[in-house]
Amino acid sequence: MTTLSDPPKGGFRVSMLINDTRYRSYTFQFIALIALIAAFAYLGSNLIANLKAAGLNISYRFLGEPAGYDINQRLIEYTSQSTHMRAAVVGMLNTLLVAVVACFFATVIGVIVGVLRLSNNWLVNKLMGVYVEIFRNVPVLIWILIIMAVFVAVLPQPREFRGDDATASMVFGSFAFTGRGFYFPKPVFGPGSLFVVLTFAASLVGIWGYRRYAKQQLFDHGRMVSTLWPSIGLFFVPVIAMFFIMGQPITLDYPALKGFNFQGGIYARNSFIALTFALSIYTAAFIAENVRAGILAISTGQTEAAASLGLRPGRIMNLVILPQALRVIIPPLISQYLNITKNSSLAIAVGYMDVTGTLGGITLNQTGRAIETVLLLMAFYLVISLSISAVMNVYNNSVKLKER
Amino acid sequence: MKKSVFFGAMTVASLAAGVAAAGTLDDVKARGKLNCGVTTGLVGFAAPDANGEWQGFDVGVCRAIAAAVLGDPKAVEFVPTTGKTRFTALASGEIDVLARNTTWTFSRDVDLKFEFAGVNYYDGQGFMVPKALGVSSAKELDGATVCIQTGTTTELNLADFFRTNNISYEPVPIETNAEAQPLYLEGACDVYTTDASGLAATRAAFENPGDHVVLPEIISKEPLGPLVRHGDNEWGDVVRWTLNALIAAEEVGITSANIAELGAAAGNNPEINRILGTEGTLGEMLGLSADWAKNAIMAGGNYAEIFEKNIGENTPIGLSRGLNAQWTDGGLLYVPPFR
Numbered sequence: 001m002t003t004l005s006d007p008p009k010g011g012f013r014v015s016m017l018i019n020d021t022r023y024r025s026y027t028f029q030f031i032a033l034i035a036l037i038a039a040f041a042y043l044g045s046n047l048i049a050n051l052k053a054a055g056l057n058i059s060y061r062f063l064g065e066p067a068g069y070d071i072n073q074r075l076i077e078y079t080s081q082s083t084h085m086r087a088a089v090v091g092m093l094n095t096l097l098v099a100v101v102a103c104f105f106a107t108v109i110g111v112i113v114g115v116l117r118l119s120n121n122w123l124v125n126k127l128m129g130v131y132v133e134i135f136r137n138v139p140v141l142i143w144i145l146i147i148m149a150v151f152v153a154v155l156p157q158p159r160e161f162r163g164d165d166a167t168a169s170m171v172f173g174s175f176a177f178t179g180r181g182f183y184f185p186k187p188v189f190g191p192g193s194l195f196v197v198l199t200f201a202a203s204l205v206g207i208w209g210y211r212r213y214a215k216q217q218l219f220d221h222g223r224m225v226s227t228l229w230p231s232i233g234l235f236f237v238p239v240i241a242m243f244f245i246m247g248q249p250i251t252l253d254y255p256a257l258k259g260f261n262f263q264g265g266i267y268a269r270n271s272f273i274a275l276t277f278a279l280s281i282y283t284a285a286f287i288a289e290n291v292r293a294g295i296l297a298i299s300t301g302q303t304e305a306a307a308s309l310g311l312r313p314g315r316i317m318n319l320v321i322l323p324q325a326l327r328v329i330i331p332p333l334i335s336q337y338l339n340i341t342k343n344s345s346l347a348i349a350v351g352y353m354d355v356t357g358t359l360g361g362i363t364l365n366q367t368g369r370a371i372e373t374v375l376l377l378m379a380f381y382l383v384i385s386l387s388i389s390a391v392m393n394v395y396n397n398s399v400k401l402k403e404r
Numbered sequence: 405m406k407k408s409v410f411f412g413a414m415t416v417a418s419l420a421a422g423v424a425a426a427g428t429l430d431d432v433k434a435r436g437k438l439n440c441g442v443t444t445g446l447v448g449f450a451a452p453d454a455n456g457e458w459q460g461f462d463v464g465v466c467r468a469i470a471a472a473v474l475g476d477p478k479a480v481e482f483v484p485t486t487g488k489t490r491f492t493a494l495a496s497g498e499i500d501v502l503a504r505n506t507t508w509t510f511s512r513d514v515d516l517k518f519e520f521a522g523v524n525y526y527d528g529q530g531f532m533v534p535k536a537l538g539v540s541s542a543k544e545l546d547g548a549t550v551c552i553q554t555g556t557t558t559e560l561n562l563a564d565f566f567r568t569n570n571i572s573y574e575p576v577p578i579e580t581n582a583e584a585q586p587l588y589l590e591g592a593c594d595v596y597t598t599d600a601s602g603l604a605a606t607r608a609a610f611e612n613p614g615d616h617v618v619l620p621e622i623i624s625k626e627p628l629g630p631l632v633r634h635g636d637n638e639w640g641d642v643v644r645w646t647l648n649a650l651i652a653a654e655e656v657g658i659t660s661a662n663i664a665e666l667g668a669a670a671g672n673n674p675e676i677n678r679i680l681g682t683e684g685t686l687g688e689m690l691g692l693s694a695d696w697a698k699n700a701i702m703a704g705g706n707y708a709e710i711f712e713k714n715i716g717e718n719t720p721i722g723l724s725r726g727l728n729a730q731w732t733d734g735g736l737l738y739v740p741p742f743r
């Protein structure tokens with residue numbers, strides 16, 4: 001029989017904080033923490049003392065005062081009499097709009113380019129390689145400026161649509177592509193249009209349910225149910241039927257040249273398009289590389305095995321490769337989304353009024369409240385970035401390898 | 405990233421406090437160079453010429469100050485600033501004085517804590533449109549796309565003007581005058597608005613200035629002048645009285661042609677004698693040499709000479725004196741006495 005001797009108990013001595021390896025690391029971490037807090041406290045008090053000496057005080061009262069300036073792109077009601085706070089919110093929404101749209105396009109372009117770059121077709125393969133290298137290796141600010149400059153210089157201005165000797169005309173009488181931006185017809189929802197919208201939503205739910213059912217059939221009974229045509233049918237038929245039943249409640253408001261500019265319809269400003277486009281194609285180059293890396297990380301044995309089971313190449317990609325590749329692709333994709341959001345603050349280069357342009361630009365300049373506005377800006381970008389990370393991490397967890 | 409910006413902000417704040425307390429006059433003397441904030445380029449007011457030398461009406465003020473303090477009009481480091489960066493540059497001590505078409509307003513003086521040393525150009529905001537638009541009044545601009553420089557009084561005046569006249573517009577914010585020009589010329593904006601003097605200068609730089617008209621409305625008061633930081637009164641005095649000396653020189657008839665003769669010995673006009681330092685101790689009171697004002701005037705001539713050379717009627721910009729004439733000629737220039 002062996003006696004297990006317990007480690008000597010009791011008798012904690014202060015010297016153990018240094019000599020005992022079990023405590024030593026805590027001791028040093030604690031000291032470091034105290035030092036860090038002290039350093040921050042010193043810097044903070046120094047800041048406050050210096051601000052006081054310079055006659056400045058930290059105050060957010062300016063947020064309640066009228067802003068006094070106008071903003072061209074407003075997603076919510078705003079006039080020059082609105083407060084600085086509201087101007088900041090208008091800017092935040094503009095930032096989010098660019099970020100969301102650019103993330104969407106960057107992902108679509110990035111996935112397509114990344115997959116095509118692995119194509120066996122020499123020309124396609126090389127073209128995609130050139131795309132990636134060109135866009136990845138020139139700073140995004142330069143792309144934004146180039147695209148804006150080309151936009152303004154190449155596309156016709158509203159004055160060229162005017163008069164009898166107009167040199168430019170609208171496309172199909174309903175789209176106008178001008179150097180100031182694009183004008184599209186805008187749907188106008190009349191009475192009764194709610195039913196049409198609800199029908200459409202119901203169709204979408206129906207499509208989702210049907211595809212689930214089809215999958216169930218495949219997994220449980222090994223039966224292949226066609227999904228393409230029923231989905232298309234569900235998508236179009238009920239809505240169109242409802243549209244006519246309700247007496248065509250949704251009409252289109254077409255843009256038309258009135259006075260100095262086109263009026264009516266949806267107006268996408270040149271600054272918005274240039275910024276979104278530049279951010280999308282720039283970031284897509286990075287995403288393409290992530291996608292390529294993700295696909296290459298799946299061993300060719302998987303492709304061969306799937307092929308020997310008789311799967312067609314498209315299905316191999318969709319059913320075997322991509323689901324596994326996503327595990328590799330998602331984490332770097334998160335940082336690309338964060339990059340887009342942060343890079344959108346270059347908006348001011350083309351006069352797009354994002355939050356850096358309103359709160360961090362005009363408000364800062366007109367009120368002189370630099371520290372306050374910069375702190376607010378930092379908080380905003382931090383919250384947005386952390387939210388994107390959180391959402392993407394949830395998605396990442398759902399696609400990551402389930403170990404059984 | 406978050407932390408580093410925060411530290412950065414704190415260091416800037418502590419630096420700013422440090423700078424404001426020190427005597428700028430001593431700093432400039434010790435450095436042997438004046439750091440003067442100017443525009444990024446507005447021909448006539450401040451722009452480098454073909455040889456890379458800065459020329460212009462605001463540049464003239466910078467050179468006069470350098471000459472008064474250091475005896476050398478060339479001892480100036482010109483720092484280009486945009487409408488947005490100019491106040492940070494001044495507050496942080498990067499520049500000693502800002503001479504950049506800057507309007508004297510209540511909030512800049514009181515809230516942003518700057519001190520305006522005077523007015524070197526009485527201006528107002530105007531509108532420029534292509535002649536082809538057929539517009540004859542700013543009230544007809546409903547729905548127009550307007551290019552404006554951000555961080556300026558221009559954008560605030562503009563918002564007020566359109567709101568009070570109940571007409572709408574589409575603002576296109578831009579950073580510098582140079583960026584505005586192509587946007588306006590290519591037609592991305594219908595209208596360009598800024599100080600009338602700036603419009604004249606911008607228009608003069610166009611290939612066909614005749615294709616563009618400046619509308620009759622002047623919608624604001626824009627007294628433009630050099631400014632310094634609050635709280636350094638000695639330096640504020642130097643800048644203020646250098647500007648005053650240039651204006652007073654015109655009033656009493658000191659020009660670059662006769663200054664050598666007038667400054668050689670005391671004459672029979674006591675004010676001229678006091679300005680040029682042949683009588684009294686005004687220079688000493690400012691902490692400068694006795695011939696400070698003489699040097700300042702010799703740098704580029706008196707106010708009238710600087711005006712005529714850079715923006716006057718015989719230049720492409722072609723501004724008349726108007727409000728900027730001496731009070732004796734019906735203008736607003738009226739400097740306190742030198743005594």
Ligand SMILES: N[C@@H](CCC(=O)N[C@@H](CS)C(=O)NCC(=O)O)C(=O)O
Binds near residue numbers: 505506
């Ligand atoms: N006076 C106004 C506007 C000053 C301003 O920005 N002026 C323009 C045109 S007159 C300018 O100097 N631009 C030169 C540049 O872009 O650097 C202010 O102080 O806010």
